[in-house]
Amino acid sequence: MTLADTIASRLVRRLQNIDDLLVEEQRALMALPMEVRTFAADQDIVAEGERPTRCCLVVEGFLFRYKLVADGKRQIFSFHVPGDVPDLHSLHLGHMDHSLASLTDCTVAMIPHRAIDELMATRPRLAQTLWRKTLIDAAATRAWMISLGRRSAFARIAHLYCEMLVRLEAVGLATRAQARLPITQSVLADALGLSLIHVNRTLAEIKRSGLIVRDGAMVSVPDWAALVQAADFDPTYLHLRSRGD
Amino acid sequence: MTLADTIASRLVRRLQNIDDLLVEEQRALMALPMEVRTFAADQDIVAEGERPTRCCLVVEGFLFRYKLVADGKRQIFSFHVPGDVPDLHSLHLGHMDHSLASLTDCTVAMIPHRAIDELMATRPRLAQTLWRKTLIDAAATRAWMISLGRRSAFARIAHLYCEMLVRLEAVGLATRAQARLPITQSVLADALGLSLIHVNRTLAEIKRSGLIVRDGAMVSVPDWAALVQAADFDPTYLHLRSRGD
DNA sequence: CGCCTATTTGATCTGATTCAAACAATGTGG
DNA sequence: CCACATTGTTTGAATCAGATCAAATAGGCG
Numbered sequence: 001m002t003l004a005d006t007i008a009s010r011l012v013r014r015l016q017n018i019d020d021l022l023v024e025e026q027r028a029l030m031a032l033p034m035e036v037r038t039f040a041a042d043q044d045i046v047a048e049g050e051r052p053t054r055c056c057l058v059v060e061g062f063l064f065r066y067k068l069v070a071d072g073k074r075q076i077f078s079f080h081v082p083g084d085v086p087d088l089h090s091l092h093l094g095h096m097d098h099s100l101a102s103l104t105d106c107t108v109a110m111i112p113h114r115a116i117d118e119l120m121a122t123r124p125r126l127a128q129t130l131w132r133k134t135l136i137d138a139a140a141t142r143a144w145m146i147s148l149g150r151r152s153a154f155a156r157i158a159h160l161y162c163e164m165l166v167r168l169e170a171v172g173l174a175t176r177a178q179a180r181l182p183i184t185q186s187v188l189a190d191a192l193g194l195s196l197i198h199v200n201r202t203l204a205e206i207k208r209s210g211l212i213v214r215d216g217a218m219v220s221v222p223d224w225a226a227l228v229q230a231a232d233f234d235p236t237y238l239h240l241r242s243r244g245d
Numbered sequence: 246m247t248l249a250d251t252i253a254s255r256l257v258r259r260l261q262n263i264d265d266l267l268v269e270e271q272r273a274l275m276a277l278p279m280e281v282r283t284f285a286a287d288q289d290i291v292a293e294g295e296r297p298t299r300c301c302l303v304v305e306g307f308l309f310r311y312k313l314v315a316d317g318k319r320q321i322f323s324f325h326v327p328g329d330v331p332d333l334h335s336l337h338l339g340h341m342d343h344s345l346a347s348l349t350d351c352t353v354a355m356i357p358h359r360a361i362d363e364l365m366a367t368r369p370r371l372a373q374t375l376w377r378k379t380l381i382d383a384a385a386t387r388a389w390m391i392s393l394g395r396r397s398a399f400a401r402i403a404h405l406y407c408e409m410l411v412r413l414e415a416v417g418l419a420t421r422a423q424a425r426l427p428i429t430q431s432v433l434a435d436a437l438g439l440s441l442i443h444v445n446r447t448l449a450e451i452k453r454s455g456l457i458v459r460d461g462a463m464v465s466v467p468d469w470a471a472l473v474q475a476a477d478f479d480p481t482y483l484h485l486r487s488r489g490d
Numbered sequence: 491c492g493c494c495t496a497t498t499t500g501a502t503c504t505g506a507t508t509c510a511a512a513c514a515a516t517g518t519g520g
Numbered sequence: 521c522c523a524c525a526t527t528g529t530t531t532g533a534a535t536c537a538g539a540t541c542a543a544a545t546a547g548g549c550g
Contacts, residue, residue, distance in 0.1 A: 067387070067391060069391060069395050069396070069477060070477040073395045074395075075390060075391045075394045075395045077387050077390060089380045089383065089384075092373060092376055092377040092380055093377065093380050093381070093384065093484060094484070095481075097384050097387070097388075097481055097482045097484075098387060121369070124366070124369075127372070128337060131337055131376050131379070132337040132338065134376070134379065134380060134383070135334045135337055135338050135379060136338070137383065138334065138379065138382065138383040138386060139334075139338065139342050141383060141386050141387060141390065142312070142322050142342070142343060142386060143342075144390065145320060145322060145386065145389065145390050145393060146312060146314060146320045148390060148393035148394045148438060149320045149393045149437070149438030150314050150318045150319075150320045150438060151314070152537080153537080153538075184495090184496065184497090185496070185497070186495095186496080186497095192394070193393060193394030193395060194538075194539090195538070195539050195540075196496095196497090197498090197499090197538085197539075197540080197541095198537080198538050198539070200496095200497065200498065200499090201498090201499090201538090202538095203497095204498085232314060232315040236340075236342055237342045239338060239339070239342075397505080398505075398506075429527090429528065429529090430528070430529070431527095431528075431529095439506075439507090440506065440507050440508075441528095441529090442506085442507075442508080442530090442531090443505080443506050443507070445529065445530065445531090446506090446530090446531090447506095448529095449530085491550105492549100492550095493548100493549085493550090494547100494548085494549090494550105495546100495547090495548085496545100496546080496547080496548100497544105497545075497546070497547095498543105498544080498545070498546090499542105499543085499544075499545090500541105500542085500543085500544095501540105501541085501542085502539100502540080502541080502542105503538105503539080503540075503541095504536105504537105504538090504539075504540090505536105505537095505538085505539085506535105506536085506537080506538090507534105507535080507536070507537085508533105508534085508535075508536090509532105509533090509534085509535095510531105510532085510533090510534105511530100511531085511532085512529105512530080512531075512532100513528100513529075513530070513531095514527100514528080514529070514530090515526100515527085515528080515529095516525105516526080516527080516528100517524100517525085517526080517527100518523100518524085518525080518526095519522105519523095519524090519525100520521105520522095520523085520524105
């Protein structure tokens with residue numbers, strides 16, 4: 001198995017989470033041309049305003065999407081794990097209305113739009129699967145909105161960890177009980193619409209509650225059901241096949 | 246021109262806002278089967294958990310999408326104006342992860358998924374346009390997220406009015422200076438993640454500032470540039486062709 | 491060591507929430 | 521035509537979750 005095979009199989013696995021793929025469709029995905037690149041942590045991979053000609057498949061590490069606001073504040077919209085294609089929308093939207101950046105050191109594979117277009121032209125079912133993926137992304141964004149609009153700081157943080165653990169589990173990179181998730185407190189703040197200081201204090205409170213144990217980048221959850229309840233978490237919006245859609 | 250023609254032409258006009266349509270594509274859209282229905286204000290049109298077999302085209306009036314949270318709170322995700330298809334995502338997502346409801350008395354046209362699927366199979370370019378439409382929706386959701394996460398109550402309200410005025414203008418239902426927009430304060434609160442009382446007080450402040458003049462459902466904006474600045478509004482995310490994409 | 495980034499703590503302030511109640515407009519049935 | 525429910529708006533007062541300002545601490549790393 002070549003490197004490219006390993007990479008493409010990650011994409012296949014990710015898409016299998018949301019839709020059935022025929023063997024030929026899997027093969028076609030594996031045959032996509034891709035250029036592998038690495039980035040250090042905290043680098044823009046695609047910047048707001050650009051007109052990308054390629055999509056970005058996460059191979060290793062974590063990415064996030066964000067936008068800067070008038071007075072220098074930042075809002076983070078989503079985190080991305082291996083197997084995700086965070087800028088799939090660039091296929092049909094002229095320019096980026098936000099930026100895509102590396103959270104950690106990471107490896108990504110750039111896939112030309114043209115190759116994806118050709119693939120979808122010959123395999124319409126795959127086009128549907130990819131469309132579906134962008135729709136699931138949108139559903140996750142709405143779930144995030146609920147946190148921002150209607151949840152306490154405590155529940156926001158709990159909810160984010162619930163989502164990330166389930167997603168990492170789905171791609172085989174963690175269990176619900178434990179994962180490596182290197183999110184700093186200031187990133188957490190910009191993701192959840194809170195101040196860094198308040199995140200720090202709420203995190204201390206969560207630690208006291210015992211719902212989440214953080215040790216550096218390692219996160220563990222002693223009591224999943226309790227965390228889910230505190231977070232008001234319902235994974236339906238992730239539309240993962242294994243959880244019954 | 247029959248009633249169905251009038252209705253379908255609204256859809257055509259809306260899609261023309263975001264993509265060029267060939268004459269045959271316009272004709273194909275006009276030929277879509279649709280069942281016209283009316284709803285009183287504040288009714289669920291599609292409820293969370295349902296598995297719709299049809300999409301809903303707004304003909305007249307306003308709709309919104311929302312989800313109820315654990316303790317009875319409500320988060321509104323979007324408002325929809327004539328020409329919109331608020332649940333286009335139901336085409337590829339099994340069940341609704343949120344509800345679609347009428348904000349005002351309204352008329353909608355229900356279009357069977359099957360008809361849309363067939364249309365897209367014969368006209369792949371239209372499939373792309375519709376996909377693109379769902380992506381623009383997602384972009385609007387991200388813009389909304391910024392308000393929830395990083396803007397003051399004043400700016401949130403201003404931003405919402407900016408967006409709605411531009412969108413109403415795009416479908417020919419208003420100008421940037423004036424529109425009919427029957428949003429109550431408690432709806433505003435649930436849309437912007439604020440309490441009703443705080444919305445009321447902020448609205449009073451906005452009135453004092455003169456940026457927005459509300460008289461019942463009529464909204465007017467004496468100084469568009471000033472409102473845009475207060476809202477930190479950049480319409481790029483709406484990806485309207487007329488505004489240069 | 492010195493530098494940098496991340497975390498932690500304290501003190502203070504404020505935007506926004508909650509509770510409570512009045513008020514206005516509209517519609518309904520007797 | 522009035523009594524009265526209903527829904528939306530407005531106002532006051534008390535409280536709180538979370539922001540801001542300021543500064544200390546801790547951990548990597550060249």
